[in-house]
Amino acid sequence: MSPEKITSLQNPRVKQLVKLRERRERDAAGLFLVEGYREIRRALEKGVRPQEFYFCPEWFLGENEPALIEQARQAGAQLFELSKDAFAKVAYRERPDGLLAVAPQWKRQLEDLVLKPAPFLLVVESIEKPGNLGTILRSADAAGCDAVIVCDPVTDLFNPNVVRASTGVLFSVPVYVADSVTVHAWLKAKGIRTAATTPHTDNIYTSTDLRGPLAIVMGSEQYGLSEFWMKGADVLVRIPMAGQADSLNVAMATIITLFEAVRQRNG
Amino acid sequence: MSPEKITSLQNPRVKQLVKLRERRERDAAGLFLVEGYREIRRALEKGVRPQEFYFCPEWFLGENEPALIEQARQAGAQLFELSKDAFAKVAYRERPDGLLAVAPQWKRQLEDLVLKPAPFLLVVESIEKPGNLGTILRSADAAGCDAVIVCDPVTDLFNPNVVRASTGVLFSVPVYVADSVTVHAWLKAKGIRTAATTPHTDNIYTSTDLRGPLAIVMGSEQYGLSEFWMKGADVLVRIPMAGQADSLNVAMATIITLFEAVRQRNG
Structure with a gap:
């Protein structure tokens, strides 16, 4: 036909x-x-x-x-x-x-996520720009994250720019959407340590142990990490920056942190 | 008035x-x-x-x-x-x-670049997309590179998308433009080691010494590193990737390599 x-x-x-x-x-x-x-x-x-x-x-x-x-x-x-x-x-x-x-469209439930012995997850909070979310998915794929959890999303997963910026990785990396409180409780229950990235800490990300069951948590473009995750994360880490204060955007900070975790986890 | x-x-x-x-x-x-x-x-x-x-x-x-x-x-x-x-x-x-x-517009001459004791440079070859070049400049700024050398450019530095994607870092990071042969000879003469990124090597970037006088060399989006730099670089390094073969673009690979060098150089 x-x-x-x-x-x-x-x-x-x-x-x-x-x-x-x-x-x-x-x-x-x-x-x-x-x-x-x-x-x-x-x-x-x-x-x-x-x-x-x-x-x-x-x-x-x-x-x-x-x-x-x-x-x-x-x-x-x-x-x-x-x-x-x-x-x-x-x-x-x-x-x-x-x-x-x-x-x-599809919807995955967090409770259906089958975890490996030392899970390596990425949690992103309230990402606003579809292009950033797509790039972040792509980074998580390259770094070998087991899943990406999108908390309190501002942009939806199925925005055409997410699909495009992810270069189709949206279809291969398992992505879950939930609210921060639920995700935090779920991670605690599963014994997964949370490392959240913020400029407001003295812990340098390369001097912090990123091995074992781990979720890296990234804040939003405009507001950074929320109070909830600033207080609720097990450890806060900072990427030292030589240049201008805003020289790294959230997608860049994510890939740097993910690949440092990969280095530590492989070494 | x-x-x-x-x-x-x-x-x-x-x-x-x-x-x-x-x-x-x-x-x-x-x-x-x-x-x-x-x-x-x-x-x-x-x-x-x-x-x-x-x-x-x-x-x-x-x-x-x-x-x-x-x-x-x-x-x-x-x-x-x-x-x-x-x-x-x-x-x-x-x-x-x-x-x-x-x-x-301005034009800087390579011979005017005053080098620190252990220079940390970024060399990019034939970058095609202005957005990538701008993002790369931004990454070099964040990583504290002393200068960026653009070899055999395809996009020009003054493209509006370079200015935008660099978020104005174009005005703070010293950028030089020259052909690969000149740049290679200049680096040799200055005693600066070149580490070029490619998938075609077994050297993992995190296991390679990236301290001392160093220029990280990145190839173009479509063709990767040229034969010239594949043969001419002092060392080739690879970023191990878990996901799809093309899951990292040149801007992502650049920031990962730069921040690994920063880690080694600070440690």
Whole structure:
């Protein structure tokens, strides 16, 4: 069966795709957008089953697109071929590559997280910018974190910029969303030590033991760590900075801390 | 003397500001754009003397703008007040804050770089994305690098996205631009060891001595380290990665390597 063709910018599906950029629409529909070859490939590899798949050969950048479309079809996606204009309208990226999937959101429960003997977790608090959250997921993947726990989120996990900045790592790193109080109690109950990063301590992160069951806790962009975690964390650590006070953003501080933990844990 | 007011989108100055987004225009004029309160403040603090300063109170976000404008005027800038529409046209950012300066470009010569006893340098090769170069400058500032040397640049230092992503660190970290062969010879002559980052080595970066006179060398986004540096570097180092092969981008790999060097050099 050949895919339905859409050329009108007024087509209801085209309009719906544009609406899915808004969180309210995403949450109401329980759906989100996955745009781009790499991200869609990773989603399919990790078992994400898109409901719909939109493509436009005039935007294709490579030669592997038909195989990806076929893979999406086999995963159950309904296919739609868009005109160049229509795809430009639904594309979120400045330079679209002619591939856009609509997939169902999911929700993981913290109680379902099966822990290894010495878990290595990342907890992030109230991250505001989707790009930062995506980059942080990517860092957690590279560092080999067992899971990322997003506390009191400001941006939602399924924001198109999270998907993009994570380069699809959103589909491979287990991410959990919960409130800080619940997460703190859960970590305590599991015997996982919390190391929270803040400029307001004398403990240098490289001189602090980051081995064993550990959750690194990062505060938000604008406000840093909340009072709750400042008081509730087992240890506070600081990254010494040579330059200007705000020269590290939260994504940079996260990757530095994660890889120091990796160094200690491997050594 | 009150500033000249510009309301027409066809005003030659408005058109010139838009043109300065293009490298050819920047290089021909020897000028570049500095947009935003933080970036302009840092530029002024570091002695940059803008020739022109454009502002629009309707876009202001805070209350410190008049003081900054006065500071720019005292530094020799000619002032222009723009209408809301005109400023929206010249603004490079999606959310402008009503402040835009035009400053002269500069060029530093490698032979003028005065070295400390154990210099700590960062060398980056052919970085393509302005955002990455800006983030890398910011990381070098945070890590306390004495200087950044940009080899065979693809993006120019004065791209508006470099200024933005560096959050104005471009004005504080000494940055030099030269070709790889010259830089390599200069480092050799100065007795500075080069440690180049690549996935194609067994040396783990945390097990490699990164103390003493050191230049960390990073390859480009797409091609990694060139053959020249692969062969010419004193030591190759690798960051072990748990996740997907491409889970670290060049800016992330740079900050991880820099802060490991800081750890070793401080310990």
